[in-house]
Amino acid sequence: MAVARNIGDAYASLKAGKWERSRLVGVEVKGKTLAIIGLGKVGLTVARIANGLGMNLIAYDPYANPSLAAAASVDLLPSLAELLGKADFLTLHTPLIASTKGMIGQAELASMKPTARILNVARGGMIDETALLSALEAGTIAGAGIDVFTTEPPVADSPAARLIAHPKVVATPHLGASTVEAQENVSIDVCTQVLSILSGSLPRSAVNAPIILPEEYRTLQPFVLLVEKMGSLYTQHLARSAAQTQSYRTTFDVTYEGSLATLNSTQPLFAALVKGLLTPITAAETLNINIVNAELVARERGMRINESRSRESGDKEGYSSFVTLRARRDPRSPSASRRSQDQYFSTSAVAGEKAGRPQRSGQDTEQDHVIAGFVSNNTAYISRLGRFSTSFVPQGVLLICRNYDSPGKIGVVGGRLGRAGVNIRFMSVAPLDSDEGEGEEDGVGLGLGKVDSVVEAGGQGKGREKEALMILGVDGVVEDSVRRDLIGEDGVLEASVVVL
Numbered sequence: 001m002a003v004a005r006n007i008g009d010a011y012a013s014l015k016a017g018k019w020e021r022s023r024l025v026g027v028e029v030k031g032k033t034l035a036i037i038g039l040g041k042v043g044l045t046v047a048r049i050a051n052g053l054g055m056n057l058i059a060y061d062p063y064a065n066p067s068l069a070a071a072a073s074v075d076l077l078p079s080l081a082e083l084l085g086k087a088d089f090l091t092l093h094t095p096l097i098a099s100t101k102g103m104i105g106q107a108e109l110a111s112m113k114p115t116a117r118i119l120n121v122a123r124g125g126m127i128d129e130t131a132l133l134s135a136l137e138a139g140t141i142a143g144a145g146i147d148v149f150t151t152e153p154p155v156a157d158s159p160a161a162r163l164i165a166h167p168k169v170v171a172t173p174h175l176g177a178s179t180v181e182a183q184e185n186v187s188i189d190v191c192t193q194v195l196s197i198l199s200g201s202l203p204r205s206a207v208n209a210p211i212i213l214p215e216e217y218r219t220l221q222p223f224v225l226l227v228e229k230m231g232s233l234y235t236q237h238l239a240r241s242a243a244q245t246q247s248y249r250t251t252f253d254v255t256y257e258g259s260l261a262t263l264n265s266t267q268p269l270f271a272a273l274v275k276g277l278l279t280p281i282t283a284a285e286t287l288n289i290n291i292v293n294a295e296l297v298a299r300e301r302g303m304r305i306n307e308s309r310s311r312e313s314g315d316k317e318g319y320s321s322f323v324t325l326r327a328r329r330d331p332r333s334p335s336a337s338r339r340s341q342d343q344y345f346s347t348s349a350v351a352g353e354k355a356g357r358p359q360r361s362g363q364d365t366e367q368d369h370v371i372a373g374f375v376s377n378n379t380a381y382i383s384r385l386g387r388f389s390t391s392f393v394p395q396g397v398l399l400i401c402r403n404y405d406s407p408g409k410i411g412v413v414g415g416r417l418g419r420a421g422v423n424i425r426f427m428s429v430a431p432l433d434s435d436e437g438e439g440e441e442d443g444v445g446l447g448l449g450k451v452d453s454v455v456e457a458g459g460q461g462k463g464r465e466k467e468a469l470m471i472l473g474v475d476g477v478v479e480d481s482v483r484r485d486l487i488g489e490d491g492v493l494e495a496s497v498v499v500l
């Protein structure tokens with residue numbers, strides 16, 4: 001605003017005792033084109049404010065999130081060259097890195113309108129100070145607003161110092177973040193993040209992690225919880241044995257479907273999966289898993305995690321985003337060996353690809369264990385557990401029973417828990433998934449270290465009867481003696497207790 005209305009020059013002139021109204025006529029920003037280089041946190045904030053001022057918004061940022069840009073009414077252009085010729089105001093909001101250093105030099109300035117005004121409040125060095133000075137003097141650029149310089153404070157007589165002295169330049173001594181509120185917010189942000197990382201949550205803005213914008217982070221958050229619970233449920237309920245789990249031979253295919261597939265980064269989900277898989281079998285103090293170290297931890301544990309995305313399935317079970325975790329126990333199985341070692345750690349499979357979609361029915365191998373889930377109203381739900389279709393909130397202590405789908409089972413389980421004084425918070429009966437055949441063992445169950453959930457099989461002789469799962473959310477502890485009592489001809493085939 002100061003550059004558009006010649007505030008710096010006007011201020012100096014008036015203080016010098018002059019009254020120069022006609023020399024200091026400015027321009028409106030309304031209806032003008034604001035070109036933004038770098039549509040990150042600051043760039044997007046600038047765009048939203050400028051939108052309110054009635055400006056047309058264009059941006060160049062090869063890594064920007066197109067949906068966030070569209071939501072802020074910003075037209076993302078494919079090249080810097082296309083952007084420059086259209087700009088009435090050009091504002092830079094990138095970091096100073098190799099690709100941005102000197103990005104606006106003599107040639108770029110020459111390609112701009114002579115009425116254009118340039119702002120750099122990001123980092124000194126992105127605009128060539130000597131070239132800008134010449135363009136202002138030649139009248140091929142109308143004005144500049146500069147908060148940051150190649151050397152701070154600028155050396156006397158340097159191009160930066162001459163820019164500061166130039167009447168067409170509004171200059172400030174790196175004051176972008178210098179407000180009472182910003183300093184307070186920065187302090188709060190730092191403390192909040194230190195606290196959250198120390199308590200085991202994901203870092204939101206680590207410098208050595210991908211950029212995840214706050215909007216994206218909010219979308220991801222409930223899925224982070226879902227995926228962590230899916231991993232934990234897998235380890236506690238579906239992994240076949242502690243020995244196999246601890247050696248982590250298992251290969252995991254995790255598929256994000258629907259709107260989740262459009263996210264820039266799924267690294268928080270990857271980290272949550274690793275954390276969930278390890279939580280039930282790892283000492284708490286070694287569990288500080290986050291987006292920075294998750295891939296390393298997975299590699300060290302020999303876990304093979306293949307992420308893929310699919311934009312399809314928006315209508316799957318009525319939810320717009322869906323996560324499927326498929327565990328393949330033998331990485332050398334035919335389906336696994338098709339992928340190269342490197343691809344196991346791929347975190348960027350092609351959006352819309354069909355390859356990563358969970359394969360159903362006939363294509364499930366015996367060894368594959370499947371857990372699927374979705375988020376509704378910010379709450380995570382499990383929609384498939386092993387061979388069974390279900391819908392429950394994965395939280396707290398759960399007693400999971402596999403039984404023949406015949407009358408009386410609920411009474412047996414309810415009665416035994418009642419006698420043990422265990423309160424049932426909710427119960428969900430899960431039939432076989434419609435794609436599943438009957439009578440196959442699904443390998444449910446397994447006792448795992450920290451979680452007291454040894455499973456025993458009973459009544460195996462009736463293999464042709466249809467089965468179902470009973471999932472009970474309970475308050476407090478289910479003693480192992482109670483769990484064992486449930487297993488038998490009249491009750492259930494398997495029972496396990498998981499803590500989520």
Ligand SMILES: NC(=O)C1=CN([C@@H]2O[C@H](COP(=O)(O)OP(=O)(O)OC[C@H]3O[C@@H](n4cnc5c(N)ncnc54)[C@H](O)[C@@H]3O)[C@@H](O)[C@H]2O)C=CC1
Nearest residue numbers: 038039040041042043061063093094095099121122176177
């Ligand atoms: N003057 C001051 O006091 C302040 C300056 N800053 C500076 O503002 C800049 C932006 O900060 P944030 O928005 O928080 O950063 P950010 O990391 O959220 O956004 C930077 C954006 O630049 C984009 N980018 C990276 N390389 C690019 C390239 N070659 N061409 C086009 N776009 C590219 C990235 O994709 C990203 O969207 C930083 O340099 C920061 O240090 C930030 C706050 C205060």
Ligand SMILES: O=C(O)C(=O)COP(=O)(O)O
Nearest residue numbers: 122174175176177178186
């Ligand atoms: O946050 C930034 O990038 C800044 O440039 C702010 O700098 P400061 O913290 O005021 O020294």
